[in-house]
Amino acid sequence: MFSGSLYSGELSELRKLFEEIKARGYKIIGPRLEDGVIRLGELEGFDEIPYGIGDIQKPGYYRVRANGGRFRSPLDSPKRILYPPELTLFRLTRDWELERPEYEFEATALFGIKPCDLAAIGIMDRVQGELGDEYFLKMREKLLIVVENCVEPSENCFCATMGTGPAASIGFDIAYTRLDDSTILFQPGSDLGVDLLGELTLEPATPDQIETLRKALLKASEKARAGFRLENLPDMLELNLESETYREIAERCLGCANCNMVCPTCFCFDVIDEPELDGSARRIRVWDGCHSYSYAQVAGGHFRKDLWARYRHWVLHKFVYWLRQFGSFGCVGCGRCITWCPAGIDLREVISKVVREVGEG
Amino acid sequence: MSGEKNKVRLAVFKLTSCSGCQQQIIDLGDQLLALLDRIEIAYFLEASSDAKPGPYDVALVEGSVSTPHEEELVKKIRENSRIVVSVGSCATYGGIQALRNWMDFEEVKKAVYEKPELIEALEKSRPVSDFIDVDYAIGGCPANKLQLLSVLKQVLIGRRVYQRGEGLCQECKRKGNVCVVVAKGQPCLGPITREGCGALCPSYGRGCYGCFGPMVDPQPGALARRFEDLGLSREEAALRIRSITSWSEPVRRFLEKYER
Amino acid sequence: MSGEKSFEIKVDQLARVEGEGGVWVKVRDGRIDYVEVNIFEPPRFFEAFLKGRIYLEAPDLTARICGICPLAYVMAASRAMEKILGIEASEESNKLRKIAFYGEWIESHVLHFAFLHAPDFLGKHSIFEIAEEHPQFLRDAIAVRDWGNRAIEIVGGRPVHPVGFRVGGLHRIIKRRELDPLLKNFDEIEKMGRRLLEFVLSLPIPEVSYDMAFMSLKGEREYPILEGVVSNNLGEEFPEDDFEKHVIVEQKRYSNALHYRLRSGKPYITGPLARFNLNYGLLAPEVKSVLEESGFKPPLKNTYQSIIARAAETYHAILEIGRLIGEYREPDKAYEEAEVRAGEAAAIVEAPRGMLYHRYRIDGDGRILYANIVPPTAQNYAAMEEDILKVGDLILRKPREEAQKLVETTIRNYDPCISCSVHMIRLRIIEE
Amino acid sequence: MKEVVGSKLTPVPAEVIEVVDETPDTKTFYFKPRARLENPRPGQFTEIYIPGVGEAPVSVSGTGPDGVIMQTVRSIGTLTEYLFKLEKGGLVGIRGPYGRGWPLEKLEGRDVLVIGGGIGLAPLRPVIKEVEKNRSRYGRLSILYGARTPSLLLYKYEFDEYRSIPDSELLLTVDRGDETWTGNVGVVTELIPKATVKPENAIALVCGPEIMMRFTIKALEREGFRENQIYLSLERRMKCGVGLCGHCQVGPYFVCRHGPVFPYWMIKKYFWVDQI
Ligand SMILES: Cc1cc2nc3c(=O)[nH]c(=O)nc-3n(C[C@H](O)[C@H](O)[C@H](O)COP(=O)(O)OP(=O)(O)OC[C@H]3O[C@@H](n4cnc5c(N)ncnc54)[C@H](O)[C@@H]3O)c2cc1C
Numbered sequence A: 001m002f003s004g005s006l007y008s009g010e011l012s013e014l015r016k017l018f019e020e021i022k023a024r025g026y027k028i029i030g031p032r033l034e035d036g037v038i039r040l041g042e043l044e045g046f047d048e049i050p051y052g053i054g055d056i057q058k059p060g061y062y063r064v065r066a067n068g069g070r071f072r073s074p075l076d077s078p079k080r081i082l083y084p085p086e087l088t089l090f091r092l093t094r095d096w097e098l099e100r101p102e103y104e105f106e107a108t109a110l111f112g113i114k115p116c117d118l119a120a121i122g123i124m125d126r127v128q129g130e131l132g133d134e135y136f137l138k139m140r141e142k143l144l145i146v147v148e149n150c151v152e153p154s155e156n157c158f159c160a161t162m163g164t165g166p167a168a169s170i171g172f173d174i175a176y177t178r179l180d181d182s183t184i185l186f187q188p189g190s191d192l193g194v195d196l197l198g199e200l201t202l203e204p205a206t207p208d209q210i211e212t213l214r215k216a217l218l219k220a221s222e223k224a225r226a227g228f229r230l231e232n233l234p235d236m237l238e239l240n241l242e243s244e245t246y247r248e249i250a251e252r253c254l255g256c257a258n259c260n261m262v263c264p265t266c267f268c269f270d271v272i273d274e275p276e277l278d279g280s281a282r283r284i285r286v287w288d289g290c291h292s293y294s295y296a297q298v299a300g301g302h303f304r305k306d307l308w309a310r311y312r313h314w315v316l317h318k319f320v321y322w323l324r325q326f327g328s329f330g331c332v333g334c335g336r337c338i339t340w341c342p343a344g345i346d347l348r349e350v351i352s353k354v355v356r357e358v359g360e361g
Numbered sequence B: 001m002s003g004e005k006n007k008v009r010l011a012v013f014k015l016t017s018c019s020g021c022q023q024q025i026i027d028l029g030d031q032l033l034a035l036l037d038r039i040e041i042a043y044f045l046e047a048s049s050d051a052k053p054g055p056y057d058v059a060l061v062e063g064s065v066s067t068p069h070e071e072e073l074v075k076k077i078r079e080n081s082r083i084v085v086s087v088g089s090c091a092t093y094g095g096i097q098a099l100r101n102w103m104d105f106e107e108v109k110k111a112v113y114e115k116p117e118l119i120e121a122l123e124k125s126r127p128v129s130d131f132i133d134v135d136y137a138i139g140g141c142p143a144n145k146l147q148l149l150s151v152l153k154q155v156l157i158g159r160r161v162y163q164r165g166e167g168l169c170q171e172c173k174r175k176g177n178v179c180v181v182v183a184k185g186q187p188c189l190g191p192i193t194r195e196g197c198g199a200l201c202p203s204y205g206r207g208c209y210g211c212f213g214p215m216v217d218p219q220p221g222a223l224a225r226r227f228e229d230l231g232l233s234r235e236e237a238a239l240r241i242r243s244i245t246s247w248s249e250p251v252r253r254f255l256e257k258y259e260r
Numbered sequence C: 001m002s003g004e005k006s007f008e009i010k011v012d013q014l015a016r017v018e019g020e021g022g023v024w025v026k027v028r029d030g031r032i033d034y035v036e037v038n039i040f041e042p043p044r045f046f047e048a049f050l051k052g053r054i055y056l057e058a059p060d061l062t063a064r065i066c067g068i069c070p071l072a073y074v075m076a077a078s079r080a081m082e083k084i085l086g087i088e089a090s091e092e093s094n095k096l097r098k099i100a101f102y103g104e105w106i107e108s109h110v111l112h113f114a115f116l117h118a119p120d121f122l123g124k125h126s127i128f129e130i131a132e133e134h135p136q137f138l139r140d141a142i143a144v145r146d147w148g149n150r151a152i153e154i155v156g157g158r159p160v161h162p163v164g165f166r167v168g169g170l171h172r173i174i175k176r177r178e179l180d181p182l183l184k185n186f187d188e189i190e191k192m193g194r195r196l197l198e199f200v201l202s203l204p205i206p207e208v209s210y211d212m213a214f215m216s217l218k219g220e221r222e223y224p225i226l227e228g229v230v231s232n233n234l235g236e237e238f239p240e241d242d243f244e245k246h247v248i249v250e251q252k253r254y255s256n257a258l259h260y261r262l263r264s265g266k267p268y269i270t271g272p273l274a275r276f277n278l279n280y281g282l283l284a285p286e287v288k289s290v291l292e293e294s295g296f297k298p299p300l301k302n303t304y305q306s307i308i309a310r311a312a313e314t315y316h317a318i319l320e321i322g323r324l325i326g327e328y329r330e331p332d333k334a335y336e337e338a339e340v341r342a343g344e345a346a347a348i349v350e351a352p353r354g355m356l357y358h359r360y361r362i363d364g365d366g367r368i369l370y371a372n373i374v375p376p377t378a379q380n381y382a383a384m385e386e387d388i389l390k391v392g393d394l395i396l397r398k399p400r401e402e403a404q405k406l407v408e409t410t411i412r413n414y415d416p417c418i419s420c421s422v423h424m425i426r427l428r429i430i431e432e
Numbered sequence D: 001m002k003e004v005v006g007s008k009l010t011p012v013p014a015e016v017i018e019v020v021d022e023t024p025d026t027k028t029f030y031f032k033p034r035a036r037l038e039n040p041r042p043g044q045f046t047e048i049y050i051p052g053v054g055e056a057p058v059s060v061s062g063t064g065p066d067g068v069i070m071q072t073v074r075s076i077g078t079l080t081e082y083l084f085k086l087e088k089g090g091l092v093g094i095r096g097p098y099g100r101g102w103p104l105e106k107l108e109g110r111d112v113l114v115i116g117g118g119i120g121l122a123p124l125r126p127v128i129k130e131v132e133k134n135r136s137r138y139g140r141l142s143i144l145y146g147a148r149t150p151s152l153l154l155y156k157y158e159f160d161e162y163r164s165i166p167d168s169e170l171l172l173t174v175d176r177g178d179e180t181w182t183g184n185v186g187v188v189t190e191l192i193p194k195a196t197v198k199p200e201n202a203i204a205l206v207c208g209p210e211i212m213m214r215f216t217i218k219a220l221e222r223e224g225f226r227e228n229q230i231y232l233s234l235e236r237r238m239k240c241g242v243g244l245c246g247h248c249q250v251g252p253y254f255v256c257r258h259g260p261v262f263p264y265w266m267i268k269k270y271f272w273v274d275q276i
């Protein structure tokens, strides 16, 4: 990864990159400070990116501080952009004319997203992409990705365990690392990335810089770990399907599905049928999640009536079933479900505990 | 409004309430006008003095049952109507006035009236469904007009009315709000409250106070525990949860245990 | 009147007032000798269950007293609490409060004068019947009312029981651009507001004239809505905290509905008519010119003309919202914070229907110990009865059905929002 | 520039050409889609849609000329209730067919044991029809069918036809009989030992309430059936039918895509776990 394709430049080069992308007509979406949190939004200018503002993420806890620190996965994930929370599937007129909705698909650049989110897009490619979600495919087609590697993960990050960070390895157009406030290391990841970097004035990264980067990433990757390992994880979980831990956690879990909503890979949706006064009808797709009560409810029955069973499904889908279904884990270790769980439940601890029980069992 | 053949006959009744839910019907504005093509407003005292007798196809009932007279009235409404919809948190859960259900009624009367013996009211303010079968129930203080419209539209095409009934958090997250519990440490009833308002409070930066009533399968115990983590005393946590829809079944059952 | 000498007019279900009420008029020897306005509003005991709640909850909880003018409750409760805590909402917060509150005036006034009251003067059952001849009137009314609701919604989240307000200001900063939608069709709405006023001025309104006592807040530089001193047309003026010293509460012999009167025992009218007559000079010039072109000036002399005051205030409110948006600058904090401390204070705001009085006492933990809420309708109660006595002759000269209508109209002059009459309960009629 | 977004989730209008009352709460509909759908294989299902009302997965119970499909529906919720109001000439939307059906190839040369409970006979009917049509391909056909009461038995008007299929039997049972009922009373599992198929060379196809399927598996195993001789058709909540919405997962499988018909061995691990 470090050989040859790492280039260094000042912060101003990053700004130039931003402006070049803008000049090429991309709508740029990146991290910005809004409503007291860092979230993804459309960026007009480079200065809107809140470099120098750090976030503090703990289970069920999020604050920002203007302390020169780093920010990590923002409230919104790329899912919000690629797979909107609410989408009209079609409208059917009184005379059964099917009207498909029209959407604007602009060339869009995700600027400064994190490696975990990049990995999440990779997963979406295998889920929404392969299953043929047209909205996703059209958004994806025109997506340019500039990813920022993490040298300071948060308490809730576990990308290193999930193998998705703290540095990105594939799937981006450009990756960069902020070594310090002024030095940026750039790396192209696609032909378009090479072309864009060609517009900047960079130098090959020096051995010192590379060494600093290596150390920083190593340190980061030591931090961004969960208390479990991926090795044999699916088997361990499947060996302990009846774990008491799920029942214990359901005492604290609210069944609110916040975790499902903020998860960058959760893809489940519900459909709402709305009749209109003019005799037409609309079908609307909305995000749903397996913690919802109605999720596994059927006319005259319920397959996961108890909250512990719904919680268990969430764990099993992400860490067991997903592999079979889509060839990867369904979790990228971004920590969102831990940060934004209003009950402060730490998914990592739940999994570690279930796994530990197998050893003890 | 004449020659109303083939129109759905709608009646709007008010029991103990603030009239805010009826407002939602009037607030439908243009959509209300569009509805009038399909609906005959047969009884709606707030909008028309032309009160026509039943039977009605659809009765929207606002307000809780809190007097003997209202107890009689709801029974008549039931007899006279094909579909009865309880509209709003008063009709559906007993309303804000059910906060007095938690107190000694004699004390309550004395606190407000000089001659409490003249007060003609039931000891408790209760939901309409305690007295009659209700076909559909819409919570909300006030009910959300779009939700109300959606119910009317569903009734108009003759389908069974469907409401998701999931938690407010989902709506809140879809909308892209910042969670006030996580980002501000504020207590919020969103995790046990039913979606439908548009996650209003959190989008105004404050915790939900539960005006839409409990979601399906709520977990008030887990939420109270979380409130305590956030630094509220048990009493304060209970007070938060004992809010506008305190008399809804799940909340009441929980509080009865929690406050003991 | 078919030669009957003694009879009773009983309107059991007063339609088109928010809530349900009834009037009992007793005629003896060709003269009205007894009137009772019955309001069958079940008691809701707000003042009882407010006890023990946290002071911050007062605005949200008391809003539920009335779904037509919830903001008035929010404002009165907030202001009373702010006084107790010794803070004041910032100027910008107050602008937003007024934008929304004027939105509520518009919403409430249009509902009343267009939907509920205008049909009376034209002998119709509802605005929909008026619309058959005057379609524009219905369109204007709906559009203006929607716009007023929009104003509340933008600042407070929703028109009924808005969530955006709190003790000390607002829950979050409202961005300037959030208000833009109100300006988008402002010119059109302004025109509609004017047209509605012109329509109301053209209605056949009964001409009677008699002595009335009016009481309202009095503005200094602005037409009163959020604050002011209390004043009346008898020359009295006093601060809001002294309200209970200047009015007396009495319980009628056979009912326990509370009646508010001036110390002198005289009933008084609060509401648009009072505000209009006492603050005419502060109305926007555009409003005054429409009025004066039609030959109307204060004082409006009878309660049937309250519909004029309402339409005038509606037009005024539209113009004020426009002005306030123009002046609004985003503040850097949404609300003033305060140390909780024990204390007691009162506040009066001008609800669409008139003065709304809140008094609270809280303890050092911010728990409410005592609450007293006097809604405008309760204050107008005595005046309503007296009014019916006064137009009595008119009533007696009409055939029975018309007389009945007239009674209803007379009550409706007060726009009695019955659900907010927290002290009123169903009356019993006792034959004398 | 705005672009139109289509999706797999758009239905084709289909006309109701015939409605047959089956039981007090069940009707069979014959739909003629306006655009030809793929030929459904036995055990597959479609999504039936009514504008502004809803959509529901329903098994295909038969096919007719010109792309007509036959589906048997129990009125139980929003969509199904509404569907019951439709008469000849009414329109619905249909998409599909979806899913993996019954393993016809594996049935060739073997005895076929069809076990249905209640509405569960609906997806099994096409198998019976297939055996009837290509009789020589399959071994003995044994149909075991149970319902709560006699009035809840589907396709009664065809029972004689089933019985007349060469080398076949139809065994019926009800939980509660009535005055007309002279047959067996009891649960469907009690019929299993009575079925005259050779367990070592038979395949059992089972559809019914999950609880009935559990007992059936046990009974079949008692008769010597092995895991790879039992096929089940499962039901889960479903919104899309094509693996997009997530609701229908049973362990790692999407009922819509990997099922609804599963060999028992494939889902055995999950089938007995409470609320998996
Ligand atoms: C593969 C498959 C085949 C089926 N075949 C038949 C059949 O041949 N005949 C028949 O009568 N029924 C069949 N069902 C069951 C049928 O789908 C439900 O009865 C139907 O969805 C109920 O819809 P509703 O709108 O009437 O009920 P509601 O309870 O109002 O349903 C609301 C929504 O919940 C979901 N849902 C509810 N119940 C079910 C369910 N049992 N399965 C899947 N989703 C559900 C649907 O998405 C539905 O739109 C089948 C189900 C599956 C999964």
Ligand code: SF4
Pocket: A260, A265, A266, A267, A268, A288, A289, A290, A291, A313, A314, A315, A317, A318, A330, D246
């Ligand atoms: S974890 Fe749950 S919500 Fe997320 S994709 Fe899986 S089943 Fe769906």
Ligand code: SF4
Pocket: A252, A253, A254, A255, A256, A257, A258, A259, A260, A291, A340, A341, A342, A343, A344, A345
């Ligand atoms: S784990 Fe947390 S976020 Fe997820 S449903 Fe439970 S309480 Fe909600």
Ligand code: SF4
Pocket: B141, B168, B193, B197, B198, B199, B200, B201, B202, B207, B208, B209, B210, B211, B212, B213, C163
């Ligand atoms: S967030 Fe809660 S309290 Fe606020 S409006 Fe919605 S349901 Fe009511």
